[in-house]
Structures are given as structure tokens and as C-alpha cells.
Amino acid sequence: MNTVPEKPVLEGLEATWSARWAELGTYTFDRTKTRDQIYSIDTPPPTVSGSLHVGHVFSYTHTDLIARYQRMRGKEVFYPMGWDDNGLPTERRVQNFYGVRCDPSLPYDADFIPPEKPDAKRQIPISRRNFVELCNELVEEDEKVFEQLWRTLGLSVDWSQQYTTIGNASQVVSQRAFLRNVARGEAYQQDAPTLWDVTYQTAVAQAELEAREYPGAYHRVAFHGGDSPVIIETTRPELIAACVALIAHPDDERYQSLFGTTVTSPLYGVEVPVVAHTLADPEKGSGIVMSCTFGDLTDVQWWRELQLPNRTIIGRDGRVLRETPEWITADGVGRYEEIAGKTTFSAREAVVAALRETGDLDGEPTPTQRMANFYERGDKPLEIVSTRQWYITNGGRDADLRSKLVARGDEIDWVPAYMQSRLTNWIEGLNGDWLVSRQRFFGIPFPVWYRLDADGEPDYDDPILADEASLPVDPSSEVPPGFTESQRGEPGGFLADPDVLDTWATSSLTPQIICGWERDPDLFERTFPMDLRPQGHDIIRTWLFSSIVRAHLEHGVAPWTHAALSGFVVDPDRKKMSKSKGNVVVPDEILDKYGADAVRWRAAGARPGADSPFDEAQMKVGRRLAMKVLNASKFVLASEEAYGLGAGASDLDPSRVTEAIDLAMLSRLRLVVDEATARFEEYDYATALEVAEKFFWDFCDDYLELVKERSRRDDAAGQSARSAFVLALSVQLRLLAPFLPYVTEEVWSWWQEGSIHRSTWPVNDVDLATDRHDPALLSSAASVLADIRGAKSTAKVSQKTEISNLTISATKARLDLVRLAIGDVLAAGRVVAEPTYVADETVDGFAVEATPALVD
């Protein structure tokens, strides 16, 4: 018995059905299934400290479309959700939210309560443990809000499979993978020049760099030696004290005589060699440059290749070192003291003033815009300082590993295919290994201690590694085997590694975290390597690449078989949405306004990889489709007393479809099923939707109108129509179910058992096992009906006006075809006269003359 509401509405479907799905465990993963029956998805954990915008809604919907399709195809879908709460974004949010900052030197205060009215400008210093506690508290709140949004959107996630990137399981996996890397020699420490953010006081990896325009000025500065001064141009005169050489191109004729000689730096009187290197650009400035410790990455390269000395003057706080370096000559000490302790900016002013005094500044500085490296979250240019850091091999220093990683990328099916070149280009452009240590607080600590010698100096060459069985470990509160807490920091004792792992060093292991690597070998075997990694194309170089690195090093495989890249949702001016631009569209509002199905419909229209402008007007179209599904279904399924057709599950009998046009309609639907299935198989959800949707509108506008009258008849022809209706409805609801999970589930519940989302994807020979008929019959009948409607429209009369005269001209073949359904055509067009048929082989399609009866 059907239970069709009198007036079906979209409002409330999200609340009703998301609760039902949770209650019934509709999307709960059945782990008894074997690997070949399972489809596993490595869902991106969104950054919970940020806010979700409509771009997230689109890309997560894309994944859900695939998940729902695979589920209906009979796959058991493993679809967990994670939250990325690990790292700097959370630290910043906690600082602002509670008005605190972390000071690791402070002791833990168990009674600490954050201020009621936080003052971001006067942050209260708290211990690391207090700080981490606040981080944990806040992310928990954020995660609830995110989960609610995803549930409303209708993501078919198994909510019992949640993880966080700072959670226990992630800590264990991250530390274990790191220890394994160390054991295999893939992770190592090195004291080396490192890109350093002076604001956050942490090292930064290549993948986190962002090149930005930065205002500066060229200063022409004289070095002394030989006959005449040598003029160099530099944007960083404050580094003259750190100068180690002057460098020009080996072919530059101007400097041939200088190569092999030395010159003396202005102000500080330091003698430096003049050497040749091809990276010096003769076109730039005077062609000869000063190389310092370290002004930029080229300086690092020269330092390595030319064995130049290390003359660091910039400290980790971004200020000039207070102690005068030993290489500064006696005459230069006073000049050095003028800049000691100053920021690079103030030091530069002081140096320029000094150069003016000594006459070593040639002319006035020329303003310029130069490209400088920034940490993507920072706002000061990065400095390069020498520090001890942990690295993981990633092919940046190893051509063999590099080509193996490129080959892993080749093993993955990319959607869209051209995105693969972004990975390949990135790998081929790497210039160093992956720096994984960060000098931050909220993160996963290195499971490492160092022995202290008799003088209390750490021995970095022989680290004490935690035992895998003891993970997760916090070395700052736990002691290494064989030591006691009292030996911490004491000579002969030990010291914890103070750093935390780069967040990507953990995020790169999401497949291992969710599939239960070394925690649940049975689950791991059933889900890994995974089937799908969906993600944004902006993080190919970080998340996607680093995941491949880890899976390659640990398991010798690619972590997934498919990678699907979503584009961005951009504002109407095609600008990327971002908080700072103030063009972010908040998802709750549009979900509330148009409904989840409508928003999902719009998301499904954004093809993989393609950016999509946000246009609220488009949401209305999706809503209209959802509404149409309700109404058309109601018409077919409602009782005759409720002006419906009274059709139902008992009419689902292909053998009862006998009328030619009914068979033609179902034959065309077979093609739609084939097309939608083929497209979904290649992850082209957008075209799958397009073909199903197009059929549905034609079904409503043409077929339904043509057959309306006959389908109320109580004879075989009427039964044929009713059976065709329910067969077509059942198939169409299932074709639309991945896109419109709410409205299709609602309609399904009126007349079917169980959830449509656990029903099977349509199969022609099961669901549409009727006799075949040429689908052209339906389009021919629709074409004639359209002409009749057009005649009424041109005559500006109501569509219910009768037609008193109808002439149809077409080729004989077409006439024969349309006559098979002429009864339906005449009824739908309210034609009261016998039609006249004119066989004409020159007519293209149908030529119809229809005369509306005069209305008085």
C-alpha cells in the first residue's frame, strides 16, 4: 500500500532522513566483506579550525556521489571521516579564541581557566600542556559543528569511523611510520641551512613555500681591492657582514681579471674571494653579486658548491646576532655593534646610513619588487638559518627514488587525467628532502630523546628511539628506557627532542590511519590500498605527494588506485573564495534556503578539476528538480481519489507493458541507464546526472502528458501505461539517488521496502526486461505534440483549447511510426478531429498544421 502525502514538501527531509539513516545504520561499514567487495575512500580531513565554505560542500559532495554509486553497485563502501586538528591553524585559533599563548618554559597549571574576555593583544602565557588541553577542547567543539553540516548535506559517511589527525591512532601511526623511516635510513637529522619563519620561529618545508612580490630596493655598494672599487647590487645590504664571496658569471668579460683575487667588504673590512659561477646573471645589475650566509637559496647552493665559509649573522628570532662574529675585523666592530640585535629591517637602515657616511653607497637605492619566499601562513619573508632538523627522503636528493615516485603516480588513475602532470612536475622540481620537524607546540612529538654528555651537551648522532610498543609517546613527559625523570636535562642524562612533526607527516598517512595499519591487520587487508583519494588540486604537491612517498617507503605501493581532483568554487568574478577577500559563501545559509538536494545538484554540475563560479540562481534549478521528483512521483503513486494513477509496486511487471509508445519510452530509458552507468564508471558524475535529468524532464513534459489520459483507463492499454510508469519511476529514482538522496529516499519510502541507498543500481535486463521498441516513436509523438502546443501558443489560446483540424506531413516511415501512438497524441493535444496524413519524402521531421477551435 502506498503512503503518499497529500502535499509533499522538501522542507524537513534532511532532518528526518539523516536521523533515520543514523538510526538504521544505513551507511555502516560491514567489515565482513572481502577486499574485492569493498570500495574504500580516503576522505580529506577538513581543517576544523577553519570554516567550511561552499567549496568544501561541493568537493565533499563529489566524493559522496561516487560513494553512493559504488554502494548501489553492490560495493561495501568504507567511507570514514576525519578532522584535521593537528598543527598551526589550531594553535592560532586557540590563541585568538582564548587570548593565550604557549610558553613551554612555564609549568603546568591544573587550575587554569581561560579568560572570559580574551584580549588577543595581551595574550596570557600558559604552559605547553595547558595550551594543548585548550587545543583539544576547542577542536572537539568545532568537529561537532562540522559533523552536523556534513550530516545535513547527506554525506553517506560511516560516522562510527571517525578519526582526528591529533588523536591517539594518528599519533601511533605517525610515530611508528617515522621510526620505521629512521630504521630504514629514510629519516635522518641534519644541521643545514633551513628556510625559517621568524614570526612563528619554525622551520618550513619546500611544499609550504609561497613566492610573493615583496617591495625592496637595489643598493649599489662598493667593495674594495685592486685598482678601483667593485660595485655590487644588493637588496639586502644588512647582510654585508655575512658576505662570503663576490660572484660573477665565468664568461663575464668585465670580471675576468678579478677571478681568483680578493676584495674587502665595506664597513667591516672582511676579505672575501671573487669567484665564478654560472648562476650569476650578467644581465642583472652590475653582473657581480655578493653571496652571504644566507640571503637566498642561491647563496645556499654557492655555499655548498664553492665550499664557502658559514658566516651566520641572522638568528632564529630574525634579528642580527648580538655577539660580534670573529671574522669581523677590528675596524669593523664598531659598525657591527650598530646593527647587533636589530631586526633585518632596522639593520638595513643603519647599514645604508653607514654606507652613506663612508661613501660606499653608489647613488640612491632604486625601489624594486622582488619575488621572495614566504611561509604560506606567514607575512614576513623567510630567512635561511642553519639548524638541526629531521628530514625524510622524498626524491629531492635521489634521482632513483624520484623516478620511482613518478612511476607510482603513473599507477594511479587520475580524474581528470591531466592533473597527473602537476604531480610529475612537482616531483621533478624538488631540490631537497622533506623537512619534517617543526618548532611548534600542538602537534605529534618526535618519539626521540638524546643522551647528554658529561658537560650536558646532547649527542645528536645517537638518538634514543622509542620502542614501537610504547607508542604514542610524549618524550617531554616520558623517559627513555633505562633513565629516570630526575636525569632529564642533567649531564649524563637525557633530553627530549623538543620538536613536533610537520602536520603533513601525519596527514600523509591517512590511508594507514583509517585502514588500521598495524592496529587492525584484518581491516587493513580489506581496505588498503584504497580505491579513491578525493582532494583539491591545490594540495597535490603536499597531501597527495607526501601520501605517495609514505606508502611507497612503507608498503612499496601507491596508496590508492584513483585520485579525483575537485576544482574550486570561485566567486562571480572568478576569484578564489577566501576569508580575506570577504567573498566566502556560508554553506548553512544556502542549505537552509534551497535544501541539501538542490545544493548537491549544483555541486554535481561542477566537473572534476574544473573551477566553478558560485551562482545562487543555479540552486533554484536543483530545487525545482527535487520538487518535480516529488510531484511526478506523487502523480504516479497516489490513489485515484487523490487524483493520482494509483500505480504501485504490484504494477512492476515488464510483461504488462504492451503499448508501442510505452515500450519506446522504456527502450530509451535503457540507453540512459547504459550511459549513466558508463559515465559513473569513469567518475564523470556530471554527465551521469545530465543524462538522467534530461530523460526525467522529457518523461514529465512529454511522455507523462501523452499517456496521462490512457493511464487512467481500466484496460490493458491503461495497465501498460501504469506499469511503464512505475518501471520508469523505479529506475529513475535510483539513477537520481546519488545526487538527490533525500527526495529519492522520501519517494522510495512511499512504496518500496528498505532504503533506496541500499537498493541496486538499475540493470536493464532486470529492471527493464520488456520487449524493445524504436525510441524514435516517443520523440516523434513528442515532436507532433510540441507542434500542436506551438500552434496554440502562437494563437495565444489556452493549451486546453481543442484542435479542430490537424494535418501531419512527414515521410511515410515517420507517419507510420507516429500513428502507433496517435491516440495518445490526439488526447494530449485535445484534437477533436480525425487527423490528415500527408506522405512527403522531402519533409524534415514533421510538419504539423493545427487549427485551434475558435473560443467564444
Added chain:
RNA sequence: GGGCGAAUAGCUCAGUUGGUUAGAGCAUCCGGUUUACACCCGGAAGGUCGGGGGUUCGAGUCCCUCUUCGCCCA
């Protein structure tokens, strides 16, 4: 400077291996209270396929070149 992508109706986009007169939705305009739906229905109008050159009987589609835009990397 290098790589990738895009440019088709006012807007958002389809357009298979080259093949009649380039399609859809939205917006616009004109009509219609039709017993599934006014959150609706019917109809119409709207394009030099970014510019130029080439291959071909035939180019939105293939090749070259230029322009503009986006992303990534130097």
C-alpha cells in the same frame, strides 16, 4: 621564463573518432489558474564558436601563431 588548463548565446556549461541548419539550463520576451506540480506549464527570440593563418570536399572539433584569463612552478 617553464608547465597545466580555459576562452562557444547576456550568465553557467554540453558539444564523442572532423560530417546536414552549433545544443541545454538560467535570465529575457510572449502566452496559459491544465485535477501531479504557479516552488507550475507551453512557446519564442538570442551565437562571426577569442583573433589570424593552415590541413581538408568539409573545422567549434586537427595543426601553427597571437591575445586574454586562471592555477602551479621558477
